[in-house]
Amino acid sequence: MFCLFYLQAKEALENGEVPVGCLMVYRNEILGQGRNEVNETKNATRHAEMVAIDQVLKWCHEKGRDRKEVFEHTVLYVTVEPCIMCAAALRLLNIPLVVYGCQNERFGGCGSVLNISQDDLQHTGTPFQCLGGYRAEEAVELLKTFYKAENPNAPKSKARKKQ
């Protein structure tokens, strides 16, 4: 079931969004599934993780569950390293573990740009564990497909010279 988050990323791609997908799993139960909804909602904060967090909050509300206890036992699976904004949100919610695909060189909050997940930050939630590299190539391929399609007029990129 943990590959469902790659299906979410593909769905994002099909809908003209940066292909990032995620799952939030609490004690082997999927409580949240998200993908980027930034373009659709015209809201730059609607990253996959934020969408999934909202679903978990809704679930807690509907079931009358303690959201603190739930998030403290919830693992996030996401195709791309969470950005700085999402990493901070995950930390504030005390999520213990994030499993991700590829690194996010431009915006990554789990070591690539800032290390929100591990830094000693006062009054800012709990540091969390990150395991990167899970099906990373697939995550990168999805991103490449998106950026190629988004900018068809881009000069046949430098990356190609490698071939």
Ligand SMILES: [Zn+2]
């Ligand atoms: Zn994010």
